[in-house]
Amino acid sequence: MMRNSKMLISIFLSLVFIFTMTFMVYGEENASGVIIANHVNVRKMPDTKSDIVSQMSLGSVAEVLAHDGDWYSIRTTLGTEGWILNDLIAVDSKKDPIKQGIVSVNILNVRKEPSTASNILNTLSKGSEVSILSIEDMWYQVSIDESQKGWIHSDYVELKPNYSKGKVIGNNVNVRKENSINSQIVGQLRLESHIYIKNYSNEWYNILTYDGQEGWIHRDYVTIVIDSYTNNNVSRSTSRVSLKIVSEAKKLLEIPYRYGSSGPSSFDCSGFTSYVFKKCGIEIPRTSKTQAKVGTKVSKGNLQIGDLVFFDTRGSYNGVISHVGIFIGNGQFIHASSGKNAKKVVITKLNNGYYNKKFVTARRVY
Numbered sequence: 001m002m003r004n005s006k007m008l009i010s011i012f013l014s015l016v017f018i019f020t021m022t023f024m025v026y027g028e029e030n031a032s033g034v035i036i037a038n039h040v041n042v043r044k045m046p047d048t049k050s051d052i053v054s055q056m057s058l059g060s061v062a063e064v065l066a067h068d069g070d071w072y073s074i075r076t077t078l079g080t081e082g083w084i085l086n087d088l089i090a091v092d093s094k095k096d097p098i099k100q101g102i103v104s105v106n107i108l109n110v111r112k113e114p115s116t117a118s119n120i121l122n123t124l125s126k127g128s129e130v131s132i133l134s135i136e137d138m139w140y141q142v143s144i145d146e147s148q149k150g151w152i153h154s155d156y157v158e159l160k161p162n163y164s165k166g167k168v169i170g171n172n173v174n175v176r177k178e179n180s181i182n183s184q185i186v187g188q189l190r191l192e193s194h195i196y197i198k199n200y201s202n203e204w205y206n207i208l209t210y211d212g213q214e215g216w217i218h219r220d221y222v223t224i225v226i227d228s229y230t231n232n233n234v235s236r237s238t239s240r241v242s243l244k245i246v247s248e249a250k251k252l253l254e255i256p257y258r259y260g261s262s263g264p265s266s267f268d269c270s271g272f273t274s275y276v277f278k279k280c281g282i283e284i285p286r287t288s289k290t291q292a293k294v295g296t297k298v299s300k301g302n303l304q305i306g307d308l309v310f311f312d313t314r315g316s317y318n319g320v321i322s323h324v325g326i327f328i329g330n331g332q333f334i335h336a337s338s339g340k341n342a343k344k345v346v347i348t349k350l351n352n353g354y355y356n357k358k359f360v361t362a363r364r365v366y
Contacts, residue, residue, distance in 0.1 A: 031064040031095035033072075034200045035088060036164055037224045038329075039302055042082035046071035053082045055301065058219070059200055062089065067097045069143055070131055086131070086162065087226045090199050090206075093161035099132040101140060101157035108157075110150035114139035121150045130157070163196035163208065165225040168217070169243065175215035179204035186215045194225070241280060241366055242306035248279045249326050249334045249345075257336050257343045262286070269324050272336035272345060273308060276326065282366050284308075288324040295365030303362055305329045309350065311358040319360055327362070 035056045042054040046068045054076060056062065062074040062084075071083045072091075086098055103124045111118040114136045122144050124130065130142040130152070139151045168189045175187040179202050189195070189209070195217075199206035204216045220243065252275075255267060262271035270288040277284050285291050292310045303309070304327070311323040325335030331351045337344065348355055 031091050031097065033062055033064055033074075033089040033091035035060045035062065035084075036090050036166075036197050036200050036205070037088050039304060040084055040088045042074065042076070042080065042084055044082060046073075046083040048085075050083070054080045056084070064089075064091055064095075064097065069133055069149075070098075072098075085226065087164050087224065090164055090197055091162070093163070093198075096162050098162045100160050100162045101130045101132055101142075102160060103128040103130070103152075103156060104158050105156045108152055110142065110144060110152055112150060114141075114151040116153075118151070121148065124152070131162070132157075132159075163198060166195045166197045166205065166207065166222045167225050168193040168195065168221055169223050170221040173217060173221045175207070175209075175213065175217055176204075177215060179206070179216040181218075183216070187213050189217070195222070197222075197224070241282075242304070244280045245276060245306045245326060246328050246334075249276045249328070252276070252345045253334070253347070255336070255345045257338050257345070259338070267336040267345065269336045269338070273324050273326060277365070284365055289321050291324055291365075292321050292361060292363060295363040298362040298364050300359060300362065303327045303350075304364070306364075306366070308363045308365060309333050310360045310362065311355060312360050313358050321360055323358070 035058060038058040040056045041052045042056060043050040044053050056076065060077070062076050064072050064074055065081070066073040067086070070086050072086050072089060073081065073083055074089070075081045103126055106126050108124045109120045110122040110124060112121055130140070132140045132142060133149060134141040138154045140154055140157060141149055141151055144150050168191060171191040173189045174185045175189060176183040177186050187209070194210060196208040197205055198208055198214070203219050205219060205222050207217050207222070208214050252267070252272065255263070255265070257268065258266035259268050260271070261267050263275040267275065270286060270291060273291060274284050274286055284294055288310060291308060298307055307327045309325050309327050310321045312318065312320050313323045314320065323335070325333040325348070327333045327350070328347065331349055332347050333350050334345065334347050337346050337348070350356065350359070
């Protein structure tokens with residue numbers, strides 16, 4: 001009897017141990033985040049030169065699995081795993097694996113090892129912001145540059161949430177209490193004011209100003225600032241120039257098409273694009289064939305607002321460019337159409353119908 005009792009107790013304790021370990025492993029959920037730029041590259045490894053395994057659009061959600069320096073390992077809702085820069089996703093600050101810090105002394109030494117006896121690799125000035133990669137005793141490991149890391153003492157750093165950064169691209173932009181055009185205005189921001197990005201929802205950014213004012217700004221008036229690397233290959237999001245291009249182009253909707261015309265009372269396709277870009281301070285060649293040779297080639301999957309899109313619209317498809325328009329986002333482009341049902345400046349879908357089959361290439365010229 002005693003032996004059976006001991007066996008039952010042993011089994012019970014084993015089950016308790018298994019349950020406890022299971023809870024420890026699965027009880028704490030990973031952080032989640034929302035993508036705050038468009039056409040964000042998900043890479044195989046945490047490196048801007050690594051292969052792209054997927055792309056994520058503005059507002060899509062990802063699970064944060066881990067981090068390496070200024071990169072998050074993420075899993076998309078479709079199950080794809082890869083790496084993205086931390087500047088491009090707003091993560092729940094309470095669960096964010098990356099912490100930020102602000103230097104609180106005039107000069108702070110960055111050392112090779114977590115010790116005051118270690119060699120000094122660099123110095124930071126008061127107010128400098130750092131990403132904290134790991135913690136060891138009273139020391140924080142931080143990035144010095146893309147390839148080098150160092151250690152700073154925690155006594156001289158004030159921790160803060162790892163918010164992404166943005167910049168206002170309109171003048172006297174209203175900051176609203178909620179993410180609605182009808183919501184109360186709680187402040188205004190000038191052109192190129194810098195802000196923190198806390199979240200994104202329904203076309204609006206939840207922002208925090210540097211002096212502590214919180215509110216919501218519509219996506220049309222915010223561009224994302226990339227701090228991690230100056231040469232990263234990610235979206236420029238919606239810049240002031242791209243917004244102006246789209247705005248100037250839409251002013252010309254319904255203007256008649258006429259071959260050889262450069263506006264403003266009528267346009268052919270390349271006359272339209274060259275006119276719009278010139279209004280925005282950008283000179284491009286006059287014909288579609290020569291416009292297709294300027295700037296940088298862009299794949300159809302990486303199109304951003306303001307890119308030129310080119311087509312072969314003459315009979316059998318042989319890749320000879322004969323038409324051009326301007327990509328305006330949401331799978332659409334604006335162009336001076338010579339089609340028998342248009343004969344004017346119109347907005348057309350790019351990814352289905354006639355122009356989907358006629359697409360040849362795209363160029364980014366600014």
